[in-house]
Amino acid sequence: MDCIFCDIISLKEPAIFHHKESDFVVFENNLNWFPVQLLLTPTTHMTQSDLWSSDKLIKKMANHANEIGKIKCPDGYRILSNFGDHGMQSQQHAHIHVIGGKELGLYVDRKK
Numbered sequence: 001m002d003c004i005f006c007d008i009i010s011l012k013e014p015a016i017f018h019h020k021e022s023d024f025v026v027f028e029n030n031l032n033w034f035p036v037q038l039l040l041t042p043t044t045h046m047t048q049s050d051l052w053s054s055d056k057l058i059k060k061m062a063n064h065a066n067e068i069g070k071i072k073c074p075d076g077y078r079i080l081s082n083f084g085d086h087g088m089q090s091q092q093h094a095h096i097h098v099i100g101g102k103e104l105g106l107y108v109d110r111k112k
Contacts, residue, residue, distance in 0.1 A: 005041050005093035018068065024061050026068060035101025036072045040065050042094050048083045051094035065098050073100030 007013040009025055018038060019026035029037040040061045042051060052058055062079070069077035077100030082089040 003045055003091070003093050005039075005091055005095065006045050009041065009043050019064065023057055024064070026064070029097070034099045034104070036077065036099060038068060038072070038098040040096040040098065046094045047092065048081060048089065048094050051096075052081070061096055065096050069098045069100065072098070076100060076104070078104055 004013060008015045008027060015027040015030075017025060017027045022043065024040055024042050026038055026040050029039050031037060042057060042061070051061075065079045069079060077098055080097045080099070081095070082097075
């Protein structure tokens with residue numbers, strides 16, 4: 001299996017890490033769409049559904065996402081997770097995004 005997140009976690013690919021634990025890591029997303037764009041990723045390869053169905057890991061990662069969001073984005077932030085093609089999930093390895101550092105705007109184009 002070819003997985004960029006597994007390669008980052010195993011240090012085969014470079015990344016700027018903000019946090020490391022035995023069961024998850026936090027590193028910068030290289031897309032640079034927002035001033036703050038962090039990925040919280042389990043150290044074990046799993047699907048989004050598996051992550052969100054877990055009891056302890058999702059709670060631990062969600063709590064950390066909230067804490068790092070408050071620190072890195074004191075004016076507000078968004079925590080999100082994409083599922084499947086229609087949800088714009090680009091990596092099969094489970095992950096949570098923390099984005100912020102500027103006005104994020106609406107979630108979707110709203111018709112008036």
